Amino acid sequence: AQTVTQSQPEMSVQEAETVTLSCTYDTSESDYYLFWYKQPPSRQMILVIRQEAYKQQNATENRFSVNFQKAAKSFSLKISDSQLGDAAMYFCAYRAYTGTASKLTFGTGTRLQVTL
Amino acid sequence: DAGVTQSPTHLIKTRGQQVTLRCSPKSGHDTVSWYQQALGQGPQFIFQYYEEEERQRGNFPDRFSGHQFPNYSSELNVNALLLGDSALYLCASSLGPSNQPQHFGDGTRLSIL
Numbered sequence: 001a002q003t004v005t006q007s008q009p010e011m012s013v014q015e016a017e018t019v020t021l022s023c024t025y026d027t028s029e030s031d032y033y034l035f036w037y038k039q040p041p042s043r044q045m046i047l048v049i050r051q052e053a054y055k056q057q058n059a060t061e062n063r064f065s066v067n068f069q070k071a072a073k074s075f076s077l078k079i080s081d082s083q084l085g086d087a088a089m090y091f092c093a094y095r096a097y098t099g100t101a102s103k104l105t106f107g108t109g110t111r112l113q114v115t116l
Numbered sequence: 117d118a119g120v121t122q123s124p125t126h127l128i129k130t131r132g133q134q135v136t137l138r139c140s141p142k143s144g145h146d147t148v149s150w151y152q153q154a155l156g157q158g159p160q161f162i163f164q165y166y167e168e169e170e171r172q173r174g175n176f177p178d179r180f181s182g183h184q185f186p187n188y189s190s191e192l193n194v195n196a197l198l199l200g201d202s203a204l205y206l207c208a209s210s211l212g213p214s215n216q217p218q219h220f221g222d223g224t225r226l227s228i229l
Contacts, residue, residue, distance in 0.1 A: 037220075045206065050217060095216065
């Protein structure tokens with residue numbers, strides 16, 4: 001079974017600085033998707049960024065980028081120029097590439113605090 | 117463009133009771149997935165519905181059941197509630213069962229006394 005591990009329960013970053021959130025996963029599949037979701041206090045899970053495992057290029061979305069290391073099964077999220085609105089729980093998630101259903105497997109999350 | 121809507125927002129039940137949670141998918145979506153998020157944890161997949169059938173199920177007992185209606189909306193039913201069922205229940209929708217990303221609703225907070 002696939003597992004996702006986030007070893008940082010909490011992280012803190014100053015406004016305008018850069019922070020990296022870590023995620024490792026375990027799978028025997030060769031093709032899969034990886035995601036970072038943001039969950040603010042409003043509770044809604046918001047997709048931040050996604051990465052297809054067959055793509056070697058790291059995904060980037062504005063201030064958010066990933067460092068995808070397939071051999072090491074590592075998928076970290078870098079947030080540049082942090083803003084107060086980035087404060088939230090961040091979840092790393094895995095989804096198998098094949099199959100007829102899109103079950104997501106989540107990590108336990110990292111709470112990000114942004115300070116002035 | 118309406119997003120995923122869930123009702124009710126918050127619900128309080130006692131042990132042994134039964135509960136029904138509701139979800140309307142994002143406009144244009146036909147697939148609904150349900151997740152349970154216990155306090156301080158990541159969401160856990162319960163099951164997914166497509167074409168009014170359960171397509172995939174996570175490691176949850178038969179007390180958890182669901183239904184999808186012809187208009188693609190869905191219900192999650194939980195029987196014989198336990199204290200451990202207290203959680204945030206999230207609904208996610210997508211176009212097709214294998215497509216990403218899934219769009220999530222704001223969830224229903226279920227508290228069991």
